[in-house]
Amino acid sequence: MDIQLVPPDAELPVDRAYALSMTIRSFKGRRDVEVHLFRHAWDPEEEAGLDWDALLATPGMDEDECAAGSRHVILESFTAGERDAIVGYLQEQYASRLSSVFSGPIPFPVPVGLVALSDLSAGKSIGFIYFERIPHYTLGIPLRGLYDLSQHRPIVDAEASEG
Numbered sequence: 001m002d003i004q005l006v007p008p009d010a011e012l013p014v015d016r017a018y019a020l021s022m023t024i025r026s027f028k029g030r031r032d033v034e035v036h037l038f039r040h041a042w043d044p045e046e047e048a049g050l051d052w053d054a055l056l057a058t059p060g061m062d063e064d065e066c067a068a069g070s071r072h073v074i075l076e077s078f079t080a081g082e083r084d085a086i087v088g089y090l091q092e093q094y095a096s097r098l099s100s101v102f103s104g105p106i107p108f109p110v111p112v113g114l115v116a117l118s119d120l121s122a123g124k125s126i127g128f129i130y131f132e133r134i135p136h137y138t139l140g141i142p143l144r145g146l147y148d149l150s151q152h153r154p155i156v157d158a159e160a161s162e163g
Helices: 044-048 065-075 080-094 155-162
Strands: 002-005 018-027 030-039 098-105 126-130 143-148
Touching: 002 080, 018 080, 044 065, 080 098
Parallel strands: 002 098
Antiparallel strands: 018 030, 018 098, 030 143, 126 143
16 A cells, blocks of 8 residues: 655645545455545534634635635545544554555645535535444544545446456
């Protein structure tokens, strides 16, 4: 399993600043499915305690509804410690099933108007992995994974075209 943890180029304005994804070798009949990991819940006190003017590209948007998704992008990100714990968990539990894990800092300031992963809904090809439902998941981080099967060819089609 290839693990890439990209360090920040400069000091980050907040600890909660890392995006994390993994690629599953075979998942739901698809090959090399990219899953974007995120925190689906957070403490309202943490949200209230952040300096949104310093974190968002447009100051004065801390209470604006059109900036909610951008605020959630930050809140669903991981601290370096959380990222490292999740990567360790993935290595221990899923090393043979994953081809890669990637993490890097999100860019600051965060543009206003983004849609956060935690604000999306499951659909025909979009779904979620609910880590809290996995019996051996004990990290205590409210972790979910978002995937879009429409972005990956079915294994059957891939094997037919290779043959």
